[in-house]
Amino acid sequence: MSGTQRFGRNMVQFIKFGMVGGSGVVVNLLVLYVAKKLSWAAWKITEHDAFFNLLGSQFHVRWYHVFMTLAFLVANTWNYQLNRMWTFKGTRMGWLRGFFPFLLTGVMAFVVNLVVLTLLMNPKSPMGLPEHIFDDSTGLRTKFYWASVVAIFVSMPVNFFINKVWTFRKQPKTKIVAESNIASV
Numbered sequence: 001m002s003g004t005q006r007f008g009r010n011m012v013q014f015i016k017f018g019m020v021g022g023s024g025v026v027v028n029l030l031v032l033y034v035a036k037k038l039s040w041a042a043w044k045i046t047e048h049d050a051f052f053n054l055l056g057s058q059f060h061v062r063w064y065h066v067f068m069t070l071a072f073l074v075a076n077t078w079n080y081q082l083n084r085m086w087t088f089k090g091t092r093m094g095w096l097r098g099f100f101p102f103l104l105t106g107v108m109a110f111v112v113n114l115v116v117l118t119l120l121m122n123p124k125s126p127m128g129l130p131e132h133i134f135d136d137s138t139g140l141r142t143k144f145y146w147a148s149v150v151a152i153f154v155s156m157p158v159n160f161f162i163n164k165v166w167t168f169r170k171q172p173k174t175k176i177v178a179e180s181n182i183a184s185v
Contacts, residue, residue, distance in 0.1 A: 010164075016087040017160045023150050024079040032073035032148055039063065047144045048121075050070060064144055069110075069149075076106040088168035101167040108162070109155035116154050120147035 001009070039045040047067060080102045084091065093097065119127040121143060134143035141185035 013041065013087055013164065014160055017083065017163070018156070020079055020082040020087055021156055021159075023082065024075040025149070027078045028071045028075035028152060029148065031074045032067050032145070035067040036144065037072055039067075046056075062121075064117065064121060064147075065114060067144075068114065068148065068151075072106065072110050072113070076103060079106075083163070083168065088164075090170070091168045098167060102163060103166055105159060105162045109159040112155045112158075113151040116151040117147050120150060 027144045036047055039047075043062055047062065047064035051063050051066050052061050052069055054060060056062055062122050077099075083102075084095070084098060116127075120129050123130050123131055129143050129147060131143070134146060136142050136144075138143070
């Protein structure tokens, strides 16, 4: 395959990965929305409330971290399945064998997401979203939703690259044949 063909193939995969990622963003935001609404309806908990204190310090893990973790797990599973079926459909490995590297890659990106989310949500952070604009008065002015979207998009290119070269890498044909022979025994 020539360099131009390889580049074109990689660009098509990147676009597909982005489309899957876009659907994952929708899934992620839906889970965030439902978690936020249910926590308020059931326990009167807001995303800004402390979930637990970090080792007796002034810092806390907040409910928005919990909501983001739940949304990440659901969206990551969604994205893996779609990428497996569509973006990298030539990959021949068991579902779980491919899922754990994808999850690990996602966790690396998720750590970046949490850092960005925390910096955007914290009113004392130099990166904090301005409270006079994002005052939580309406859905479109909810700081949590906007911070979540920004945090998700920050890690997409890195996430694609790691998944392409590690999770969905092409296996040598001899390894595929050997694995299928072992599986059939």
